[in-house]
Ligand SMILES: [Zn+2]
């Protein structure tokens with residue numbers, strides 16, 4: 001599509017620059033928000049749970065604590081990728097060791113160089129989304145938890161416990177979603193993405209699931225075991241160890 005020379009590439013308002021002043025300011029602000037939130041996000045992403053992972057077959061066992069806050073972990077990864085992409089777009093002598101903070105800062109000072117790119121509207125959309133997610137992750141709403149992403153519009157879905165208990169939620173894009181479907185998808189793309197055999201003691205599994213917005217008490221897991229609904233896959237220092245996926249299946253078995 002030909003650009004009309006007198007309009008902003010992002011909002012379409014009249015502008016003698018590729019980006020109008022409000023849009024240019026907004027992009028610079030969002031990039032600055034990302035840069036200033038990154039250190040705290042990294043800290044949040046580095047919190048680990050003690051859930052153990054076991055490799056397939058051979059009985060070989062590797063213990064690799066996995067991130068407690070998968071949302072933060074994923075977001076840091078996404079922002080790093082985004083910063084690297086901006087660095088390459090701006091030919092910023094990009095190298096692997098240049099921290100994202102430096103790349104974001106440099107980009108925020110070179111808005112005119114980004115403004116005439118064909119994909120500037122998309123870049124602005126991504127910067128806005130990550131900036132919003134970074135704020136939500138660092139100062140989560142007290143009464144809500146992130147249950148997963150909307151499959152249609154990829155928005156993060158933050159729900160109250162009441163909404164979660166209601167089993168169905170409506171995304172702002174209009175999509176009606178079953179809470180457990182969203183949670184299951186989130187669990188698969190985050191906590192279990194690298195190893196579906198992720199397992200841990202009742203308290204470790206409970207902690208991991210809670211960090212992913214799924215509430216199940218340690219005692220409930222023990223009761224399932226006592227009733228024969230859930231079978232431990234092993235033992236760790238005398239405590240039963242369960243597969244996270246098996247516990248999830250117990251949670252949703254009646255829904
Ligand atoms: Zn504009």
Ligand SMILES: [Zn+2]
Nearest residue numbers: 150153171173
């Ligand atoms: Zn949606």
